[in-house]
Amino acid sequence: MFDGHNMSGPTTVTVTDGVIRNVDTTGAPPPSTDTFVDLGPDSCLLPGLIDSHVHLAFNAGPDPVSALGETDDAELLTQMRAAAHTALRAGITTVRDLGDRSYLAVALGEEFRQQPHLGPEILAAGPPLTTPLGHCHFFGGEVEGTEALRQAVRERHARGCAVVKIMASGGNMTPESAAPHVSQYSLDDLRVVVQEAHRLGLRVAAHAHGVTAIMEAVEAGVDTLEHVSFLTAAGSRPEPDSLAAVADSQSFVSLTLGRDPRHPLPNHPAMVSQIEVLLGAFRDLYKMGAKIVFGSDAGIGPFKPHDVLPYAVADAVDLGFSPLDALASVTSVAADACGLEGRKGQIAIGSDADLLAVSGNPAVDPASLRNVQAVFRAGVRVR
Template identity: 35%
Template sequence: MSILKIFSPRYLFLLSLQIVLVGSVVAQAPASPSPSRILVRAGKLLDVRTGAEASGKTIVVTGDKVTAIADTSATPAAASDAVIDLTKYTVMPGLIDVHTHLTGANNFDPFFELTMTPGKEAIIGVENAKVTVEAGFTTVRNVGAGGFTDVALRDEINEGHIPGPHMQVSGPALGITGGHMDENLLPSQYHVVGEGVADGIPAVQHMVRQNIKYGADLIKIGASGGVLSKGDDPQASQYTEEEMRAIVADAHRLGRKVAAHAHGAQAILWATNAGVDSIEHGSYLDDAGIAAMKAHGTYLVPTAYLIDWMQQYGKLPVFYQQKMKDVSAVEKQNAIRAIKAGVKIALGTDAAVYPHGLNAHEIDVYVNQFGMTPLQGIQTGTINAADLMGWSDKVGELTPGHWADVIAVEGDPLKDVKVLQDVKFVMVGGKVEKVPGAK
């Protein structure tokens, strides 16, 4: 066939007609029907409020929500239903981690840190979101990320473009000049400043509003020095109480909660009195801080397993090592004191300080080192975490109206919480992300 014939008007007309006819047939062909309901048949169904483990129950999922929980014998499958058989497993709500850094990697080589870009962070976040959700953590609070990469990650997950947990995100964490949230690795001639650095009440108010403008669901602040930052002291307060009061006032007025990185006793007390919603780490927590946290209803997020992981596997630059050793020597005992005193605890890991996907080891620490019952440990990562996030109507338990976030494990987590470290099945918002046998 000559090239002239291919492009003749008659040929092009016939070709166009064929395309239209084929398109019409395709459009008229019935699409594969999606199931009207998903019926999740549970072996045991764990009620994370009471500890009851009911047998023979079915979770009815419609769209992204749980619409009913009923006896399996009274819930026959209709022709349009999909059925998921988890009768060999204990089924429970997806877990929640309120202190993650999904766009961060477990690498503290200064060269790696200084060569990080928003593009790299975003790619790292895609990988870690998948790892985290497959570990059974279907909701996270991401407390600190560069370039608002956590905002982009959250949005892409919400659009269904990539797998991952439900996310609340903070964007860049706020901190003082030269503090834990600043960039302190380069000398003065480079004049590098951390994205969230703001000093003084007008500046911190502006930064809160800017973070919210660009998509932050919560505000993260540095109330004290940190461990993985050069040149500062974890025991030294950074933001003043007045600055933190201004941050909290703006954040709460605009519908956002505030998480305060705070190791030192004074920073914990000031941040609590300023009205923050959670104290992250709390290493040097003392009696005054405990009393204030109880009075204000402030949550403690212990991030405790990272101590065990660091002691066994950690390889840190010299200028971080002593700080990590000092904090590790006191943090767990002070967390135990807070728990015994009745301070509210929510599960947070600081994942990225150690590899993502090991999040459930935190519950093991709470139970087998801090003295919680297995149910109490599980509650830190379900109903307590949901309460801290302000999402008690969405996540944290399996009940009609909540998102269909479901996990399944072999064995009984009320007898051995270590089974939560090997989740077999994961559903997030009615979408299956992991099935038994998947690696």
């Protein structure tokens, strides 16, 4: 068993009403009165995985933005339900949806709260905050000005969002937005959003490709930094000072890792030509002790299906992460980043019985995470 922190030998986990009631690592046989699932000697039990950055509203097709525009809300909700189910079958029992339309991820999350065996727990951001015609404006979250930003945060709180997403910089999927290295909001704007969100008990995730956007998001006190590409007009430039500022901050760093190797990367010159530099920055952040989680950005293209997260763990190990640290980044550390510490991301008494069993030992071979043997959501076996 990997409990979210450490490995142990043969283990029996007792579950009642969707909650873990006991964890026995002595190897003793379970009580004969219990309903017992024997996963076999070659299995590893883990907490359900947490993907810190997904888009259920994107269809993982060749042009997800156009597909979104051609789909009405009723059909989009159906597609999102299917995407969530795909994630669940891969052992991804919690997802943080960082951008959708019409608060559909909130509605879907409520559906799964009522019947948790139907899908992962969803922490929804709703339409991300962006400037007029800014990155992902098609989700409907265009807003600017101090009072409008405060009101936008309040609206997301009232709608039941768990997190506020703000596009601190431009992005690759929206040609009419600012370039990815250019900031969309000022430091003062970011501070307003963070202060209002924290006052209401919400966390803030900042999409930040540009160096300036990253540094200002850190200074504003965002909870998670998404992508962290260190882009400038001349490409990715992760300088020692900016790396240290990120690593030393209180913000969690959500590294965009994991892709389906059957599909090529998209042809975004600013990213593709700089991929080795970017991966080097990720490696440096790990060595410097940054608080790292993995957000797959699932849905943005064929190379990012909604069950892609296990590939991120293998990618991280290839970069030099220890296998246990990589596993923690999609379990216990991710739970902390998302405000779910103690309830998700660990196998411990009192935690939700969201569990994944795989054939093999992912602490030795991270690829074994894809050898799914069983998935339990709130104690109910769903695969």
